[in-house]
Amino acid sequence: MQQATTSISAVQIAHNIEKRRLFIEKPQSQAHVTNMKDAPIYKTRPAVLQRAQNQDRTPLLKGEPVKEVKIILAGNVGSGKSTAIRAISEIPVIGSDAKAIERNALHNKESTTVSIEYGMAYLDNSNLHIYSTPGQRRFDFMADVLCKGAHGMVVMIDNGCRDPLNEMDYYLHQHGRFLQNYPGIIAITHFDDNNTDTSLLDYSTYLLKHGLACPVVSLDARNTLEIKQVLMNLLLQIGDFKTGKKRA
C-alpha cells in the first residue's frame, strides 16, 4: 500500500484538527452509536446547514462582491462525481462522456468521463466553478491540469469498491501536496449498497495516522442538499484559509 506523505508535523496536525473542528463538530462520545457502519463522525453545524439551504441571492453585507471559487471533484471510478456535478450545477454540465468499454471494471456504467466536466452553482454569495476529474487512473494527468488555481477539493470515494482505504490512499498520495496547502473534504459515497465493513471512523483514523486532518463525511451524490452541505463546509474552510481569520 502506498503511504500518504507523512512529513507534516504533529503540531501542524493538531492545529489543523482544531481549525477544522470549528466548522464540523465531532460527537462527544462514540458509545451511543449502535451501528458504526452508518454513524456520521462529523455533523454539520445547524448554522452551516442553514447557510447551505439558503436560496436567497442577496449578499449578507450590502455591496459585498460575489466571490469566484474553483473547486475540484476527484475520486475513484463510480464514486458519483458526475452524478454530483449534475445534481448541483445550475447550468447544463459541460463535459465529455465516452461509452465504457471495460464495463466490468467500471461498475457496469454505461459511460465514463474522459476529460473534464464543468458545472456552476451559486452558494453563500459565491459562484462555485466545479470541475470534475475522470476516475480512471490513466487520466490522472487531467487532475494535475485542473488543480492549477483551485481553491479547494472534494475527494469522493466509493465505499462499495474492493479496497476503499487503498483507493483513498491513492488519491491522497496523488493530491497530497494540494491537500496540505488547500482545504479539502473526503466524501464517502455508496453507503447504502456497500459490500465492505469500512466505517467513517476507519477513514478518519487512517487519515489522522497519515497526517491529514481532512473532515470525512458520508454523501449521497444524488442528493442536492447533501452536496450543498459538503460544499458549504468547504467554502467556510476556504474563506478561513483566504482571510486567515478564525471563525467563531
Add this chain to the structure above:
Amino acid sequence: MENSVDTLLPTLDDGIKCSAITSTDGLVLAHTGSGATLDEDFLGAMGAALFAFGSKSIANLVGGKMKDIVVEGEQGFVKVTILNDKLLMVTVAEPLKLES
C-alpha cells in the same frame, strides 16, 4: 485478432515515433513504438481526452462530426484519427523535414 489490429498501425520508419489504436474511453487495443520513454496507457488516455475535447468543440461550435485532430508542437505532431464510433488511432510523429 491482435495481429489484424496491429496491421492497421503505421510503420515506424516514416518519422513516426509511436502509434496506438485505442477505444474512445482510452483503452489501448494495439500499439507500436512506445517503450521506456512513453507509456501506451498514457498515449491512449491522451488520445481519448483530445478526442473528447475536439468532438465537443466541433459539435458545439461548427456542427456535424469531427474528422480528425492534429496538434502541432516544436518537436513533432500528435494526430488523432477517428476509425469508427468506438475506435481512434493516435499517432505521434516527428516534425516535417523539407528536402531542398
